[in-house]
Amino acid sequence: MTISDLVYYIRSRPVNGFVCCTRGFSIAMLYPTKETYTVEDQYKVLCVMIFRGYNANQRDIQQEHYVFTLSSQQKEWRKIEITQDITYITVHEGICMDGAIYYGDGRSGIDIFDVRSEKLELIQIPEGSDIAHFSALINYNGKLGGVEYDCLILWILEDAKKHKWSEMACPLAFEWSDLLGDRVTSNGEIHTGELMVVNPGLRSSKPFSVCYYDFNRERIRIRKVEVEGIADDEFRRFHGIGKRTREMLCFPGYVENIKFL
Known part of the structure; x- marks a missing residue:
C-alpha cells in the first residue's frame, strides 16, 4: 500500500481498519481497502x-x-x-x-x-x-x-x-538486545495476545526481525520471526521504503478484510 508521494508519519494503531497519519500540520485518515462498506459507527x-x-x-x-x-x-x-x-x-x-x-x-x-x-x-x-x-x-x-x-x-x-x-x-534470562540489537521498541500486542517487540532500524546487512512475547502462558515463551526482503535495497526502493529514513514504523493488530469469492 502506497500512502502518497509525500512522507506521512503513522501516529496511531489501526482502529477498525482506519489509520491516522500526520505530516507537519496536516492529518490524513486512511482506510486502505479496495472495498467500500457502510458503517453506522x-x-x-x-x-x-x-x-x-x-x-x-x-x-x-x-x-x-x-x-x-x-x-x-x-x-x-x-x-x-x-x-x-x-x-x-x-x-x-x-x-x-x-x-x-x-x-x-x-x-x-x-x-x-x-x-x-x-x-x-x-x-x-x-x-x-x-x-x-x-x-x-x-x-x-x-x-x-x-x-x-x-x-x-x-x-x-x-x-x-x-x-x-x-x-x-x-x-528474562537475557536482554532484548541479545535478540534484536541495542535499540528496541514496542507498539502493542497482536491478536494472539503476544507483545510485539522490534528494532526499528533497517540494516541491509541484517534481516528485519520481530519478537513476540507471550504473557498468557504459564511458561515464558518468546518467538523470533525474520521478515525476508524488507532490509533488501531493491525491496525498499520498489516500495518506497527508506527514502528519507531508515526506520520501520511497526503497528500490530491490523488485519485486512478477507471475503470468500
Whole structure:
C-alpha cells in the first residue's frame, strides 16, 4: 500500500481498519481497502496541541484539545474544554479500547478520553513505574495493560476510578538486545495476545526481525520471526521504503478484510 508521494508519519494503531497519519500540520485518515462498506459507527480524531514557554518547565506548558468527527457534515475541528488540571510533557503511545482512547502524558498519569462524551480523565500510574512515558499500552484480556519492556513488567489497570493496578513480573534470562540489537521498541500486542517487540532500524546487512512475547502462558515463551526482503535495497526502493529514513514504523493488530469469492 502506497500512502502518497509525500512522507506521512503513522501516529496511531489501526482502529477498525482506519489509520491516522500526520505530516507537519496536516492529518490524513486512511482506510486502505479496495472495498467500500457502510458503517453506522462514528469515528473521531483527537488532537492534542502542546505549547511550551521559553523556560520549558511545567509551568510554561499549556495544551489544547481538538476533536474532528469523520462522519460529520461540518469538516472542521472543534475545540473541547478540559476542566481537569492536566499538564502534559508529551503524548505517548495511544490505544483505543471500548470507546475510549488511552495515552500517557509523559509524567505520572494515563489519560482516558471518552469518545462518546468527549470527557477526559486522568489515572495515576503506580509509584516507581514508567508506563506514562516509556512503555507499550496493550489490551490485556479486556483490561488496559502497560508494559515496561526494558525490564518486562506488566501493569494491569484493575479499577480506573480507584487508580488500582496489579503487577505481573516477567523476568528474562537475557536482554532484548541479545535478540534484536541495542535499540528496541514496542507498539502493542497482536491478536494472539503476544507483545510485539522490534528494532526499528533497517540494516541491509541484517534481516528485519520481530519478537513476540507471550504473557498468557504459564511458561515464558518468546518467538523470533525474520521478515525476508524488507532490509533488501531493491525491496525498499520498489516500495518506497527508506527514502528519507531508515526506520520501520511497526503497528500490530491490523488485519485486512478477507471475503470468500
